[in-house]
Amino acid sequence: MQVFREKEEVKKAIQKAKSEGRSIGLVPTMGALHEGHLSLVENAIKETDQVIVSIFVNPTQFDNPEDLEKYPRTPDQDLQLLADRFSNIWVFFPEAQELYGNEILSENFDFDGLETVMEGKYRSGHFDGVGTVVKHLFETITPHKAFFGEKDFQQLQIIRKLTHKTGLPVEIVGCPILREDSGLARSSRNERLSSQNREKAAFIYETLKEVQGLFGTESAEYIEKWVKERFEDHPYLKLEYFEIADAQTLKKINRKQSGNQYRAFIAAYAGDIRLIDNIALDN
Structure with missing residues (x-):
């Protein structure tokens, strides 16, 4: 397993993999990994040649600073979990400034109303933040396919709309919700x-x-x-x-x-x- 912390470093590795004819799969996460995330990685491994897991707690999608502060961060545990389960994946683990540059701000998006209902109604600016970070990741990683869980189904549809509107050539793959024994969706x-x-x-x-x-x-x-x-x-x-x-x-x-x-x-x-x-x- 290889860990990248800089954009230019991961871009070079991806460019080399693509020149060898390998397809690239991206699994974006905010860390605190669990079996739900690992199931996304397994799906990506089945469908692409080189899988990259990004770990980044995105500050621009939190409308509540306290929620951002309390969001679980377990970087050492995350890397160990991935290393124990998967030998050939890559991990992109950037700092906020590395991904965003000097200004950590959201772009404004029009998702044709997908962003104004449900989560969008209760979390101001949330989907602008999601769209911004996913766009940054897609432009950096340039994956052929990106894998997202259906637990965040509204987010999944918004990311599909993002690729359509921006023309980013990424196939968005929705993956089934993984649940605990009780039925509670893994999160x-x-x-x-x-x-x-x-x-x-x-x-x-x-x-x-x-x-x-x-x-x-x-x-x-x-x-x-x-x-x-x-x-x-x-x-x-x-x-x-x-x-x-x-x-x-x-x-x-x-x-x-x-x-x-x-x-x-x-x-x-x-x-x-x-x-x-x-x-x-x-x-």
């Missing part, structure tokens, strides 16, 4: 949960599974009301939002239409830890 934030809250947070996925069953017979309006009532009665979890939306446009559903794909999205707090999840709905 670096889970490590900050108390043991009690971690156990109780499985209720989020339980609710989504029930929504999946209800979607065949009940209206979106009924299901939304039902979910809100379930969370009102829960002593450990506080619902921030629940929405059923078109999987492509992320627009909130008014009426189900045959042939369209829909997903249910949820954000909830367990104590002061914010958790998100989603699930595909059969139509």
Whole structure:
């Protein structure tokens, strides 16, 4: 495993790999790696010749400075985890100034409304920050394919829109959500949960599974009301939002239409830890 900390260094290595006919796969992460991240790496290894994992806690996508400060950082553990599991991958581990230059600022993007709903509604400037860092990474790494988890499904659709609008020649590959035994979606934030809250947070996925069953017979309006009532009665979890939306446009559903794909999205707090999840709905 090879670790790069400078852009020029990794660019040279990539240029050489491409000259040898190797395809490049990128797995962008913010560190605090877990099995969900490792599953993305495994998918990338199957589909590309040289996999690069980036580890970078991106400051521009946090609207809450306290959340940025508390975000788990385990660099030594991350590198060891990758080295133990994968022998031939590369890791890009830059400092903020190395990636951004002297001004660590977000660009402003228009994602055709994908950025104004759900996470965008509750996290001001978040997707400008995501778009900025992903654009920097794509321009530095120039991957053929980039791999993202479907847990952040809104982010996945926004990155697809980013490549379309910027013309960056990267194929975006969405990978299934990896879950703990309880059903809780794997996330670096889970490590900050108390043991009690971690156990109780499985209720989020339980609710989504029930929504999946209800979607065949009940209206979106009924299901939304039902979910809100379930969370009102829960002593450990506080619902921030629940929405059923078109999987492509992320627009909130008014009426189900045959042939369209829909997903249910949820954000909830367990104590002061914010958790998100989603699930595909059969139509």
